Amino acid sequence: MPPREPNSEKIIDFVVNKRNGIKGLVDTGIETVPELYILPLEERLEPNNISNHHSIPVIDVSNWDDPKVTESICKAAEEWGFFQIINHGVPLEVLDAVKEASHRFFGLPNEERKKYWVGNSPTETVALKTSFAPLAETVFEWKDFLSFRCSPRDLESFPLWPPVCRDEVVKYLESAKPVIRKLLEVLLKGLKVKERDKTREYPLIVSPVVNLNYYPHCLKPDLTGGVFPHSDISTITTLLQDENGGLYVRATDDNSWIHVPPVNGALVINVGDILQIMSNDRYKSIEHRVVANGSKDRVSVPIFLDLGADVVFGPLPEVLESGEQPLYKEVVFSDYSKYFFSKKHEGKKTIDFARI
Ligand SMILES: O=C(O)CCC(=O)C(=O)O
Numbered sequence: 001m002p003p004r005e006p007n008s009e010k011i012i013d014f015v016v017n018k019r020n021g022i023k024g025l026v027d028t029g030i031e032t033v034p035e036l037y038i039l040p041l042e043e044r045l046e047p048n049n050i051s052n053h054h055s056i057p058v059i060d061v062s063n064w065d066d067p068k069v070t071e072s073i074c075k076a077a078e079e080w081g082f083f084q085i086i087n088h089g090v091p092l093e094v095l096d097a098v099k100e101a102s103h104r105f106f107g108l109p110n111e112e113r114k115k116y117w118v119g120n121s122p123t124e125t126v127a128l129k130t131s132f133a134p135l136a137e138t139v140f141e142w143k144d145f146l147s148f149r150c151s152p153r154d155l156e157s158f159p160l161w162p163p164v165c166r167d168e169v170v171k172y173l174e175s176a177k178p179v180i181r182k183l184l185e186v187l188l189k190g191l192k193v194k195e196r197d198k199t200r201e202y203p204l205i206v207s208p209v210v211n212l213n214y215y216p217h218c219l220k221p222d223l224t225g226g227v228f229p230h231s232d233i234s235t236i237t238t239l240l241q242d243e244n245g246g247l248y249v250r251a252t253d254d255n256s257w258i259h260v261p262p263v264n265g266a267l268v269i270n271v272g273d274i275l276q277i278m279s280n281d282r283y284k285s286i287e288h289r290v291v292a293n294g295s296k297d298r299v300s301v302p303i304f305l306d307l308g309a310d311v312v313f314g315p316l317p318e319v320l321e322s323g324e325q326p327l328y329k330e331v332v333f334s335d336y337s338k339y340f341f342s343k344k345h346e347g348k349k350t351i352d353f354a355r356i
């Protein structure tokens with residue numbers, strides 16, 4: 001990594017070592033964007049790279065038994081890797097409550113918030129972090145996030161989670177689980193995996209991670225990145241975004257960036273690397289990025305369906321049945337995940353870890 005300028009070291013000390021995060025820095029009333037957060041020209045999202053002719057599908061899932069619905073889901077996972085669902089049954093109040101809870105947590109006084117800083121938190125199942133991989137990044141992401149590990153065992157530490165948001169996180173996850181199960185069922189069926197194969201489904205649903213993402217307003221959002229281009233490592237991600245917008249998804253045909261417009265009550269679903277690997281590239285784990293807002297603090301709440309640390313995954317036997325060559329080897333989830341978190345966000349590079 002090239003040496004950083006002296007002021008960047010001071011900023012890192014404040015946001016990382018002193019655990020104030022970007023939220024703490026914005027609260028000091030900074031009037032310019034520090035060098036540490038400025039992207040080189042070629043990495044910024046330029047207006048002429050934003051698509052004006054693509055849009056990701058919005059699918060009404062009020063009737064899961066309608067074959068048109070299931071076909072649209074599998075087709076969207078193949079062609080776009082991203083889609084929004086509406087009429088999914090998760091109550092609007094639950095969605096609004098978890099967004100409000102995110103604002104409440106990040107609105108806590110610095111000293112209160114810091115108690116949950118990674119490595120210092122009362123439990124390993126909840127961790128407050130800034131940017132993505134500060135030890136590996138030359139430019140930081142304009143984002144803090146509070147991450148909850150939510151396997152049934154992790155939930156035993158619920159009493160140690162921040163009281164201002166813990167009920168809302170659990171309620172959101174529990175309300176979303178039937179939808180997530182249904183989505184997995186549909187997507188696996190599209191890969192010819194036998195219905196209700198519990199041994200298969202179980203490890204897929206058991207290790208969710210919920211993040212409360214917080215992007216404070218940024219004076220010059222065009223110069224910075226809320227999240228840099230990356231793909232998720234999950235099986236699928238279910239994301240709740242707020243009304244500010246700012247999420248962009250890569251178009252597979254011309255590499256432009258497609259804005260994902262906020263739709264009240266919708267959930268954004270995307271395929272992650274695990275499902276791309278399991279499907280031997282049938283479903284696509286697509287690059288996406290976030291641009292912070294110039295005047296509003298943005299929140300989003302993803303549920304990442306991860307795997308248990310020791311779960312091994314690779315292309316599914318059903319997919320290879322017809323003689324298709326596997327494009328990926330089998331890997332252990334914890335190895336894949338460690339690799340992802342050891343480096344900065346770098347587009348689609350993580351998946352090469354498993355590629356044959
Ligand atoms: O905030 C968003 O809209 C997306 C965040 C994201 O991509 C992530 O947390 O992996």
Ligand SMILES: [Fe+2]
Pocket residue numbers: 230231232288
């Ligand atoms: Fe993501």
